[in-house]
Amino acid sequence: MSTGLSAVGSPFKRVDATAKVTGRARYTDDCIMPGMRYAKYVRSPIAHGYVSTIDTRAALALPGVDAIFTFQDVPDVCFPTAGHAWSLEPAKRDVADRRLLTRHVRHFGDGVAIVVARDALTAEKAAALVEVSYEELPVITAAEQALASDAAAIHPGGNLLRHSEILANEPQEAIAAADLQQHASFQTPVIQHCHMEGVTCFAYMEQPDHIVIVSSTQIPQIVRRTVAQALELPWSNVRVIKPYIGGGFGNKQDVLEEPMAAFLTLKLGGAPVKVELSREECFFASRTRHAFSVDAELGMNRDGHLTGYRLNVLSNTGAYASHGHSIASAGANKISYLYPRSAFGFDATTFYSNLPAAGAMRGYGAPQVVYALECLVDDAAAELGLDPVDVRLLNVARSGDVNPVNHKTIYSAGLIECLRKGRELFEWDARKAECVNQTGDIRRGVGVACFSYGSNTYPVGVEIAGARLLLNQDGTVNLQIGATEIGQGSDTVFAQMAAETLDIPFEHIRVISTQDTDVTAFDPGAFASRQSYVAAPAVRQAAAELRGKILAHASVMTHKPVWSLTLLNGNVVLESCPEEVVMSVGDVSMHAYYHQEIGGQLLAEVSHKTTSNPPAFGCTFVDVSVDIPLCKVTINRIINLHDSGRILNPQLAEGQVHGGMGMGIGWTLFEEMIIDAKSGVVRNPNLLDYKFPTILDLPDLECAFVETYEPQSAYGHKALGEPPIISPAPAIRNAIRMATGVAINTLPMTPKTLYREFVQAGLIGE
Template sequence: MSLGSPLKRVDAEAKVTGHARYTDDHQMHGMRYAKYVRSPLAHAYVTAIDTYAALALPGVEAVFTYQDVPELRFPTAGHAWSLEPAKRDVADRQLLTQHVRHYGDGVAIVVARDALTAERAAALVEVVYQELPVIATAQGALAPDAPLIHPEGNTLKKSEISANQPKEAISSADFQLSAHFQTPVIQHCHMEGVTCFAYMEQPDHIVIVSSTQIPQIVRRTVAQALGMPWSNIRVIKPYIGGGFGNKQDVLEEPMAAFLTQKMGGIPVKVELSREECFFASRTRHAFSIDAELGLNHDGILTGYQLNVLSNTGAYASHGHSIASAGANKISYLYPRSAFGYSALTHYSNYPAAGAMRGYGAPQVAFALECLLDDAAEKLSLDAVDVRLLNAARSGDINPVNHKKIYSAGLVECLEKGRELFEWNARKAACKNQTGDLRRGVGVACFSYGSNTYPVGVEIAGARMLLNQDGTVNLQIGATEIGQGSDTVFAQMAAETLGIPFEHIRVISTQDTDITAYDPGAFASRQSYVAAPAVMQAASELRSKILAHAELISHQPQWGLTLLNGNVVMAAQPEMVLMSVAEVSMHAYYHQEIGAQLLAEISHKTTTNPPAFGCTFVDLSVDIPLCKVTINKIINLHDSGRILNPQLAEGQVHGGMGMGIGWALFEEMIIDEKTGVVRNPNLLDYKFPTIMDLPDLDCAFVETYEPQSAYGHKALGEPPIISPAPAIRNAIRMATGVSINTLPITPKTLFAEFVQAGLIRE
């Protein structure tokens, strides 16, 4: 059995030994390098631009300004194309802009023989700006006299969801509670930065090599940006050093394609510095949430209402889909209560926000899980008991989309977590505390989908080819970005085929001219959506192998099976007739019969089961120092059948670390008056290192999802969702202070503790 085993990653040795080749490892003769001229203002018009000094610098080959780029506007969000125009992403980008909309917006770009010369030349371009008022908040963006960031207005989109009359359900409850919550702008901080290069292999055919999560979407978007047929663009994705959603946007690929086109097809590289990644790639949306709920004395949640303002920054990117997705993802959590949700996404003069791990769910779950905890505390109810009463169960119906929940292990996660964490004993130890050092425990839950259906089309492709030596090449459209998808695909293929895991070679490089179609890595979709394609391709290849084995052995195909890379009698599996390698050699080289044995499947998925889970945390708060120390933290997950326990644990640990960072450390400090990013580097932007994280613990409650090809559900993004509210809830237990603004840094704690009278100024 391959699935369910903690098998080693198929790319592990290549990555740790340095054999894996990333985008920056691919060099081409004659490569040129590009560097942007970026605005020091967050909102302005360019009134004049002088490139003379830059062009005079030796080694500079071209300077292009906003006047030189196509007037075409294009979207950048990593969503599959929609046949319905109203459902397509907002096209509000140009390659360069005269109307500067955020600090660091690109107004010109230099191409030179080396990166240093390009950087020096960019500094020589003289630009005159007409400064405009900076808009930082929803109040500023939505004011009647607000200057327009885009011609269509400052409101990107708004939506409402209502199920089971939430207002009436809340008002009829024994107890009502409301609060305001605020989450910050943060950056993904993936190890590998934003980088790509492009060249032309034919007069009308552009090749782009990029560190991207979405090669097929990059192909389409670049074609849109340049006004070319989609088939004229080829995108190659080599190994990638992380993305976390930032690279679920089309970033610098259109510019690289434009530059190689303008430069006669020579290779041109566009690479962002770490500082540029902060303000010129994408960030997580800041949410402002007004929340209200109703809770009965017996702990039954009657209903809740969340009203969200989402700040998408200067450009739409994923825009309103983040805010709306947050609602859809948590609607499975407490499905027997009424649910109300309104959201408005607005532009601002902040750096553009886009997809980030969790896709709106962390912000929304933070508000809901904190407010529920506060309500339980005010009614003297146990926080775990309240969640057990209201948690989703198998057979429940989602009140928003009316879909049945077939597998739900949330109750089991809470019960197992309470036992492993020793909730009752730890909670009892936190009572009647005084002094400067206090302890608290907290819990929070989440639900999350396994793909984007029915909002987006979910399609995946797989191709399998039997080699002469009996091994199999698996070419998959789904993109490996560090999450381990290639490994579980190899496990799926091995299990369905009946050959050893070591005999599956996954071709990790995606090439849009060659690889089967898949929109990319996002929405925790890949293992779920690609699994049917892998299963069907493996089943088809298996049938072809057995059919050819029948020709050789003169045994009926129905009496044969594959086991450990051999053709055996189904009724007597110990009787080996021949190896798969022998079948393959015969199929390839017999003069009259056989052929190369291969299979290719493209499959659309129309189911989207939710994953569930929770976080338990024990922490200490040093009140005078405004310092939080996590003593113990554990995540519990229902992700259906666990395909590879070792990889699953790694995913959970990584997500927990990011969740702790979001809760206690991370924020992009942006001056609201000027829009300038004050900490665009890894020195001043604080996120947890290995020295800052506690021991991370996790456990799984295995269910079996009947809609899934192999019984599994989403796991990639869910681990990040519940740590922050659990940490906040533990801080409330320790101090009595409800802190509703993230991150909970010493600065935040000091202000809250002063207001609560715990610290005197």
């Protein structure tokens, strides 16, 4: 056996760090092409209605305008946009309800025409010259309007997108039999992802029947398929290239502007055409987080045992389905691991409205439902006079538990250890004791909340990943991976995996970060906290195969049996005497490449399907001060603790947790898209009026890990990318309730919300 270094688990620097901090990394907007055309949408100023007339003559007369296309000019094809792998079962496919341009306007800013010009400014000027008149329809923004029997139909099938129910172990009976029945309703807002790089792509044709798209996307393979469907082309006629990407957080897990760019280059004879959304357009014309209304109830006995709980969810998907009902149903599937010994009920309805289309966003439904559940658990503990940490220690998942919904065994569960470790690090008992019997304008509170989260989409979606390893002449290895690096650090951990299995230095692995659907091994993309888990078996198998080929060729070169050789830190050594170097991997490679009769290029490629999906767990502890007259919350201390199995790279893992915590704090205390309930107009589609926390607005962020070993995993690890955002919101809310006695069930908890709640509670006057 090799006694080489362990690359997995070490804090290696990101493989893309230098390129990004020096500005050498090339993003979509850096890939300029000669003769580029620029497109600009003509967007609806109303949220619901039909185009009556459209006049493009003045715009077409503007010098520099190449073409204008309206809803009358695009293919009469509806296509889906959600970033899910294709399903062979039609019933499981995403809803196809989007056209390139529309006559039936369904949200503020919906696209009715598009201008193509020689420069971006001319395109913008021309778009403003297109004259459009509308026949307005009633604007629907809330569930009671959308689901009313006489509601105007936003789509031909009506406004109910889908309803589903999940029941395990008779939740209503379990709740009714408990000593305490706790009930509350919760509201979460529409928010935007606010990734640094906006939505941008361009398309061109290098062959008569082959469209090339360069895009800032999380899902290049899905973009390829969807563009082909939208334009009724063979899938192989579309090539998608993903260069470096400046963040997505789920927004770019949708097919956004790529079909339009492809359509325009087809119409313009293959000329390169760029479609780029302004920051304002990103707010109302890309995707948002679903607003949830959750009616929740649970039963708890006097000793703290949770007998059962049920959540009734209304999910507002906005004008188009996008990821639609899968957001609500995914939230149900993720939380079912958290309290697996309790009865479970989840009733969900997703409906269309005239809000901007909602899609995937970090956490994928879990933040909304965990907020409701973990607030309600805390309220029940308070009602019974029990410590909220003790209640969770009594009820949370343990190794060996079985998920009551899917009947899967939980093999690794470190949540109890997370709670115990957090209790100690945070000094929970001492801090909690300091928060009793408070008076005055400024009061302190502490809060805790837990989460569970899956490591991919199986069995709802197919989980396939591919990896290709190629040995260079100098003994270094190129790793080409289908999984998309979008800033989360996946390229780095894949290099660590390959280095560990091959037993060559980490620095000798070069990751080809650009995905190209004509070249790169297939992978659906970056979403569902899946990539490190799902791609790991492909990387490991490919590395093991390449390792075997290296040793087999070394055996031919040395006339030693292959079983007597092994690899150690980039060298071929004797298995029985590892300190004796036989030759370097570079020596093997040169011989394989250039010997006149023996060998060949040494490479390995593996495509692998994953059929396991272990849950990750964790919790948040927080200490807050609430200034009641100012309706202001200050976070004094906050810490996340995570069970993500074996930690692949501690430095990157900490960065992931800090980023997720920051987003969770933003969702809790700052962020909200303000949309007029009557008109559907977005009032704050910019980074001046839409408030999210900068580094100066955040407290010191702390995190710690409880390392378990997941036996179903190639390297013992589980999900980490999305979980850090989930539990800060309920923990902060629970701390505010402890401080003030007011249970605030509406996010975000801005001064506006706190003022309303404090007035109603009598803490302050109007």
